[in-house]
Every structure is written in structure tokens, then in C-alpha cells.
Amino acid sequence: MVTYLVRRSLLMIPTLLGITLMVFMLLALAPGGIGASMQAAGGQGNTTGIAQQQAYLEDRYGLSEPVIVQYGKWLSSISPIKFGTRDLRMLSGERVSVPRPIPEPSLPQVFPPPAMPSVVFTPSTDESQIAEFKGLQRDAEGARRSYVGSVRLFRDALADVARAVGAPLVGRLDGKGGAKPNDFSDVLIVLDAAQATAQKDATPKRVEQLALARAKLFAAAKTMDTNWALAEETRQRATTAFLAGPYPKSGFPIIPNLVSLDTSDFGVAFSKNRPVWDLIIEALPVTLLINLIAFPISYLIAVPTGVIASVRRGSWFDTLTGVLYLSLYSIPTVLAGVFAIGFLANNQYLGLFPVSGLHDTTADTMAFLPSTNAAGIWKSGWLLDLVWHIALPVLCLTYGSFAILSKQTRASMLDNLSADYVRTAKAKGVARNDVVVRHVFRNSLLPLITMFVGIFPAMLGGSVVVERIFSVPGMGSLILDAISNNDRDLILADTLMIAAVNVFALLLADILYAVADPRVSYE
């Protein structure tokens, strides 16, 4: 058994990796690619400003890197085993990483960058250390921002040159009219030639146009190089200050300076600009609450009716529940939700339930349990208020599962009712109820176990439709938002979590089989 469990647990790791890799690739293939939603806002600000803003955001979330590199970085950030320099942890619990390396300027072979600045810097060690580090951090981020922006402007200038020169440069522009610097290593040679031809042909307009593009390119290259030197210098300072350790180190070392253990970091959801983990922690309890109420209800109703229906097979009860459950099953949740709101909640019709929210606005001041106040008026109290508010979503979640559960119970009960051991039990005079409950029902539980573990992933995933209709801020709405915004980190964390729960649920099912059925053994 133990060997089996260990083997199964180890097999989970490649399964989960495969799932996340597939989701990641799908994300990258989606129209617009990862982070498309970030580029949506337009119409304000000036062109260069927007280009720089985009460049900066891409740099910040690492979107400009190849997909496989992004995936690797994501894996290393969620992995509890970390390599390289350990993060620091501020007293407030936030993690501080070592300043990221600055990418080299574009086209170093054409526009040689200045020599790598070497900074000799001794960070202070007294109480001003933290303040100094904060200042350096801010400078480094600011310098990096201007550098990344100026790289984008340099690429624009290259594209301008290409358009001014025409063939052969213009053919190398990508679909969006942008330039990949590495394709332009001969830009100056081609530009010189073009200018010479234009001089010779005496076309003053073209001469002027080329000269303008050339001047712009050189200016952009110069800005880029200066910004690079500045960014590199501030980064070195900030790194030195970081290594001096203004805060305590985070995590637990295994091999000093190489491998350490630390908590997983699920990243920041860029569509909401918040840590993914915070978002999940907010949404999960809501979904769990509703599902923890919904699932017991559906089991408590469906399983007994299934048992009774099988015992009285062919009776009016069997037919009635069968018809009723199947017709409920065939009502789509969307429709049921709309009807529930339109009739059950609408004051113009029945107005029995509230439309939205988990609590009344005055819930904070309510007593917990139902009570009567001094004037003898009955007050529902906090608990009933909650039940009243979640009644409609719970209703929508439960009604559809009656059919499957009760039919499944009925079918497996019938299988067992006609078995030999039941006939033997009846023959030796065991009471009818004992036969049904102790013999048949217990043996019919096996298929229900399979179905039971299936509800765990559903519990965490939440119901997209129900949550949307009833404005429930649970996991379903979170996932829907994440997908529509193509929000990389949020989608990955969601899928990883649901996949993990799925895998564990399957394992749990196997263990439960062994418990429930002595014939099953994993030795």
C-alpha cells in the first residue's frame, strides 16, 4: 500500500507539469498572445509615451521573452526549491528579490555601447541602511524604466530608417511594422549607400528624408546607450546594497548560495494588479461555502430516493421521481438562474429571495441565531440571513445532480438486489430493512465513491454560470475573468490548483475503494 501511494504521488509531478505546460502553450497561441489585454487602452497620451509604457509593462512582467523562457521562470517561482541568490524578506513579510540584470543595448556591433560601468560602492551598515536601499531600489527601477523605453524608441527609429530607405530594409520589418534589431546589422552600410545614390540622383526630398532618419537613429542610439550605462550603474549599486542585506534573508538554505527552500510565489495577476494568491484566498471560501451546503443537500435527497425507488421498483414513486429528476436535469442552469431571479426574487412576482450578495446590509448588527427583540418581533439573525441569501444559488447548483445521483444509486442497488447473497439472506429470514440497508446499500456504495471524489474539483473550481448570474464573487468568476483577460499567472495558478485537487481526489478514490471493498488491494 505504502509503495503504491509513494509511486502514485511521484507520478503526480509530471502530470501537473504536463498540464501547466499545455495551458501555457495554449495561452501563448491565443489571439494576441499573453498579456494582450494589457495593451488595450488607447486614445490617450502620445504615441511615444504609450510605446514606452508598453515596453515597460512587458519588461516588468517578462512578456517580451520567448514563451519557453517565461514558462521556466514561472516554474522556478512556484517551485519551493530555489536556486541562486536568496530573496530578502521585509519585516512586513514582502519578498525582495535581487535586482534583475539589464538586457544589453540593441545592435552593439553597429553602435558600440559604452564600457560597462564599474561601480565601487560601500553601502552603509548603520540604521540608514534600509532607507538607502529603498532609495537605490527606486533609482534602479526608474533608470530601468527609461532604458527599456529608449530601447523601444530605438527600434522605432530603426523602422523609420527602413521605411525611408525602402528595399532591402523595409522587407525585414515584422507584420506590425516594427523592427527586430538583430536583422539590421548592416543598417549603416545600406543607409550610406542609399544616401550616396540619392546625392548622385540629386533628389533633394529623398536626401533630406534619409538625413532626417539617420539623425534620429543616431540620437536614439545615443539615448539608449546613455540610459543603459545609467541603468547598469544604478543596478550595480542596488545589487551591492542588496547583498549587504538590509533585511533578513528569506527561506532556508540547503547548499549556501546555490540551493534553498522558500515558499512558492504564484506571481501577480496583471489584469487585476494583485498577487494571485490573495485573489484565490478571497474567492475560495465563498465557493466552498456554497458548495459545502449544496453537495450534502443533493446527496441527502438523491441517495435515499434512489434507494427507495430501487426497492419499490416500478411503483408510482419510482416513476414519479424518475420523471421529475430527469426533467429537472434537462433544465439548463442559465435558464433556471434567470427564472429564479425573474420570478422568485422579483418583487413584482414572488419576491421571496434577495437578488445578490451574501448578507443583508444590516447583517453586521444582527444577532447570530433567530431571536425576538424587546417588542416581541421575530428577527431572523445572521445565520438565517446567510441561508436566505444563498438559497437561490444553492438551488441552482443542486437540482441538476439529483437525476445522476439517484439513478446511479438505483441502478447499483438493483444489481445487488438480484444477487444470490440477497436471496440467501432473505431465505434465512433476515428482516427486509436489514437486507436493504446492511447488505445491499453498503455494497452499492462503490460507484458513489467514484462520483463523490469528483465533486472536490468542482467544489474548488466553482460554477461559472451560477456565480455569474447571482453575482457570487467565487472561483468561477475569478477563472472566467482570468481567461477573458488572458491573464497568465492567474490562469496558471487556477489550473494548477484544480489539477492538483483532481489528482489528489483520484488518489483518494483509490484509497476509499480499498477501505470500502476488502477485495481491492494494492499490495
Added chain:
Amino acid sequence: MKNGFGFKDFVFFVLLLGIALSMWLLMVQRDRQWVLLQRVDDRLLELEKRIQQIRVAPVAAASAATNSNAAVNSAAPSDNAWARPGVKVEQWKAPTAATDPAKIPGYAMGGEFTELFEAQPAKLTPYISSDVYSTRVNDRVFENLGTFDPRTLKMVGQLADGWQIDPDGLWIRAHINPLAHFSDGHPVTSEDVRYTYIDFINNPLIEAERTRSTQDNLKDVKVIDDHTVEFIFKEPLFTNILIAFGDPILPKHYYGTFEPSQINQSTGMMMGSGQFRLEKLPKNADDLKNQWTPGQDVVLVRNEQYWAQPAPLASMRFRTIKDDLGRLVAYRNGEGSMMLPTSPQFNKIMKEEPEFEKTNYALTWTNMRCGYSFIAWQCGPRAGKGLTPFADKRVRRAMTMLLDREKMIRDIWDGIGIVSKGPVNPESPGSDPSVAPLPFDFEKAKALLAEAGWKDRDGDGILENEKGDKFTFEYTYATGGEISERIARFVKDSFGKAGIVMTTRPVDWSRYQELLKLRDFDAITMGWGNNAPESDPRQIWHSESIKEGGDNFTQWNSPECDALIEKGRRAMNEAERMQVWRQFEACVAEDQAYTFIRVAPWLRFVKRDFGNVNTYKTGLEPQEFFRVSAVPVKN
């Protein structure tokens, strides 16, 4: 493995679960009591503080009285010692309600106003949040140096009681009203203004990138004295005025206590000087758990210490209901006081329920926040390849004249909306009311097309040019809306009648951005939003913005219009600038790079339980509402 799980074990297990559940419920109940106690405690503390302030005030007044001889000369209200000499000073009084609620019959203090949102704001912290819903909440809690007058749309002082604008546009000096203070009693000073701009928005560690990128032109914010501040700019642009006066001022003593990473991850850090304050506000870095999170209602309570006229309402609540039907039902059940109906909802109720307006205001009006929808024509080469027929101005004008936009609004939007005539909001002083949109004129359009070479040469009912190419084009629209499908059908029919073949290409919205960037379309339909009476037209209309990243995706290039844009951007004088915008409007209307379709008005349902509900050019001003109700309300 022995199977020993019997009925008794089951009962035992259920009992155990029951005990665990009741333990948990007990703890929940405990927590609720604790939270309530905490709140009472907080309120007591605040009361104590306020009593202390009241005690201090008479002493200060008394000491001021003894020094009055010395103070009179320097502290007179019309004193402009802070100003730069030789430049005109504009003076402002403390902000007042546009319509004084106290003069309306039925006026009362107190009551709660609930606005229903269509989507969930992800966070409320100003500058970090970017959606329109958080802005609506922020507008109640924060104040800027200046604001748009609801009736005239002129920039008037809010926190500032005076300012000077450099005629050359390179600096702006503002003086903060000495009475102004934040909701915790700290005065608003020039240090707070500097903090907001330099240490908050332009701090690269704080994720205010969206605002930051609009402030590239800001060079520095200088503190002149306690209440005087000077903005220095790199280039003389009219947007400098919007930068200096249009952004909410944050208290340094509050935001400065948090780490940038804490601000970035915060959801509800809102402390300002406005008429309302957030009920659940983290006090300091140790109190971050006490914060609003998405999914809860946003509750604002009246800022009792507001430095000018306080709001009549005791509190405002913002609740999100994403489902359209759910929102309407919730509103009608009384769970909301204001909602935004969809146009079909609005029309259905107005048609079928004459009684509705007795208990509700059904408002529809155009204001400065209304955007417009349009069809954009590809004026340049499509995706860098061949030219489309729309490169010719006459064809574009003909296309507009072929489209009966009034009928469109009648048929598709049930008559809600007005025909748009250009890129400038019709309520803005930058729009010329005497200019009308191009008329619907089938014959004239045919004549224009013929002039451009498009005639039916082979008698098959389809137009051809001289080479014999048929006039066909592709119309791109976003999937997922009944309205956009209906527009596509209407447009197809209209052009079909004139002998133009239109094919449709529905694409997903996420692909839209890419198509726009690639300039890969013949005609595409979209809308632009608005949130101020004027915005910089350069990003959409200037030929410089044809390049990568620019929003001039029609690749429309008009040197005349470019010149107007440059002139308007550099005109610091408002009247002069508005004149330029009018010329610019005419210039765009002449060339018809877009066929402007419709200005979408605002639709609102508001319960008649509230008084002083007025529609303004800025939208609605809920801080002026009051609750008219015989029912005693919690003040």
C-alpha cells in the same frame, strides 16, 4: 484489511462532524462580536480625537485674536503674496454644490444611497486602479486642485483657491485653500501635492504606470510655501493644465507610512479630503487586513469633518451585480437606488410601464463622458499592401451619405442616442453647435462615387472602377453582441442598395487590437470613450500616430489637420484653444476618415426617494443628493 465500519461508527462520525461544525459556527460568532467591538472602539477613539480638536480650536482662535493686529495685513483672503508678479491670478471660492440641496423642498440630512455597478472594480486605491468604477468611488473620496464646473465645463478650483497659468505654458502655480484638510483632520499642504506627483505617481516602484505615462511632460513640482506649489513642465502643452489640476491629491502622512509594495497590493487604500470617506480603511501598515476586498460592497460614510459644505447623505454604498436582469430586479426590489439600464431595458420599461416614472427618475442625457461609435475607413495601404477604395476622400464622404444614421439609431437603439458629427464631444465648448453631421443623401452619394470613378459599367448592379474591378470591401466587427450583428446587417443593406458589395468578418475582441496594430482591415467598427470635455487628439488623428503603437489606425494623413492639432495643443488660453478644436472638428468632418454614427447618451434609473437629482454636463453629482423619506433614517 478488515472492514469494520458499521452503523455505530457512522453515527459517531456524524456526531463528531456536528460538534466540529458547531465549534466553527461558535468561532464565527465570536469573530463577529470582536469586529463589532473593534468598530465601536474605533469610533470612540475618533470621537475623543474630535473633542480634543474642538478643545484646541478655541485656544487657537483666542491666540490668533491677540495677534490679530500683526496678522491682518498678511492673512487677508484676497492676498496674493504667493503669486508670481505680472501673471494673471484666477481666484476660487471653496467648492459648493452646483444646486444647493438645502433649498430643495423635502431636504433632509441622512440616509444611504446605493449604486449598482455592472462590473467589479479590482481595487480602489487611486492611480493603482484603472477601471471606471473605481474612479466613480474615488471621485467621492478625493479632491483635485481643480475640477470641471458641472454646468460650463470650465476648469474651476476645488482644493485650490487660486492659480496662475504661465501664458507660455511652462509652469503653473497653485495656492491651496488653507481651510482644506483630509478626512483625519490633517491640513492639505503643498507637501501633499508634491508627494502625490513626485513620490507616488512618478515613483517607479509604485504601479501607477497608466497615469505616469500621461505625465511625461511634468518636470518637477516645487513647494513654494505651505500652501503654494508650482508645477514645472518640459513643453508648453494644454494637457499641462489637466495634469496639474486633474489628479486627486493624496495625504503624504498616510500613504507615506506604507511600503510601495504594500500600496501596489492594496485594494482599498482611500483617504482623501472629499465629502465621503471609506468606512473600512487600514490605519497603518499593521492594519492591512482591515481592508475592502473585491466582492464586498464598497461603503462610504459622510466625512463629518469636511472642510466645505458637507454632503446630505449619511452614506453611499456601491454593489456589483454583473447579470443585467439581476441588476434590474435588485434595483426594482429596492436593493439599489441607482442603476444603469441597458437600452432595451430602458425602452421596455418606458413603453410598458407608465407608472414607472412616478417612483423613479428615468434619465437620459448627453454629457462630457459620452463616447461615440464609428466605422473607420482604411485610408492608407491595408496591412502594408494595396490601397483600398477608401483612400479617396470622395468615396469616404459618399459612404457616410449612404448611411441613414438617424434611421439606424431608431431601428437599432430604439431611438436612444444622437447622430455623431465628429471626434469632439457635442457638450464640449470645443464642438461647434452649428455644424451638422453629413446628411443622408443617396443621389449625392452616387454622384460622388461616379466622380471618383465608381460606376455600374456592365449593368450588373455593382459598381466598377475604370479597370473593371468591382467595389467590394470587408467590414470587420467584434463578435458577441446582438447590436453589432444588427449594425452589420444594416450597413450591408445600405451599401448594397448603392451597388457596393460588403463582406463581413466577425472577429473576437482579443484579436481586434492586433488587427488595428497591423492596419489589417478595410472598414472596422468601434467606439471611443470620453471622460473630460477635451482630450489630446494627437494619439488618434495626427499623422505621427500612424506609426507602430499609434491609434491612428486608419492611416489618415492630413497636413492641415496636423497643423491644427499642434496649434491646439500649444494654446494655453482656453477660449483660443476651443476655437482651434472647432476648426479641427470641421477638418475631420470634411475628410470623413471615420463615419461617425452615434453618441451614446447616459441612461440612469434613480429612485425618487432621493431629491436634487440633476443631470449635468459632467454626469451626475450624487454627493448633492439627499434622501426624501418620511421614514426616520440613520443619520
